[in-house]
Amino acid sequence: MECVIGVVGRDFAVVAADTSAVQSILVHKTDEDKVMVLDSHKLMGASGEPGDRVQFTEYIQKNLHLYQFRNTIPLSTAATANFTRGELATALRRNPYMVNVILAGYDKDVGASMYYIDYIATLHKIDKGAFGYGSYFCLSLMDKLYHPDMTVEEAVDLVDKCIKEIRLRLVVAPQNFVIKVVDKDGAKVYARREYISDSPPDAAPATASATATEA
Incomplete structure (x- = not known):
């Protein structure tokens, strides 16, 4: 349910992502960071099989660092997206990575940009997007509320609306999310959204007990 x-x-x-590490019906942890800072001005949000997700995002991150050490300049966001797509396309014919990626970055001459890359190496430049079961609710909200000149506060508010809808409508919904922002000042954590129940722990049993007594 990523x-x-x-x-x-x-x-x-x-870029925002849930922080649940799940296997089958078990939740192993709720503080997994699925939005990797690739370098000072790039973020990669990834979903998919946990092992593939961790290995692939780290592989891309280390190769970007290697390129910068060898050439003294970092790859642009567009070049990083094409490199990532190339690695997925190569792996697709050998041992595929079950990973879907949203790559975001900021370049001085281009500004902010974002790319959608899925596990079969499909690459698209986008202004808004989502992966996972939550995308069924997020994409419709984005179609209605998104506009290109959004401020950071407006964009985060849109993400919050998506998170609220996911928590409300998804049967087994991830509760905690991390939100990161990349701009001219670099990539950083903007906020964390942790679910806090409004009801006291014994509220549900008490209600059930009262109903049973009346019956």
């Missing part, structure tokens, strides 16, 4: 969300605004990009 979900990765991305939005491009006026001069920034926002």
Whole structure:
């Protein structure tokens, strides 16, 4: 039930993802960071099989660092997207990575940009997007509320609306999310959204007990 969300605004990009590490019906942890900082001005939000997701995102991150050490300049966001697509396409014919990616970055001459890359190496430049079951709700909200000149606060508010809808409508919904922003000042964590129940722990049993007594 993973979900990765991305939005491009006026001069920034926002990437958010749930923080659940799940196997089958078990939740192993709720603080897994699925939005990797590739370098000072790039973010990669990934969903998919946990092992593939961790290995592939780290592989891309280390190769970007290697390129910069060898050539003294970093890859642009577009070049990083094409490199990532190339690696997925190569693996597709050998041992595929079951990973879907939203890549966001900021370049001085281009500004903020975002790319959608799925596990079969499909690449698209986008202004908004989402992966996972939560995308069924997020994409419709984005179609209605998104506009290109959004401020950071407006974009994060849109992401919050998506998170609220996911928690409300998805049968087994991830509760905690991390939101990261990349702009001219670099990539950073903007906020964390942790679910806090409004009801006291014994509220549900008490209600059930009262109903049974009346019956």
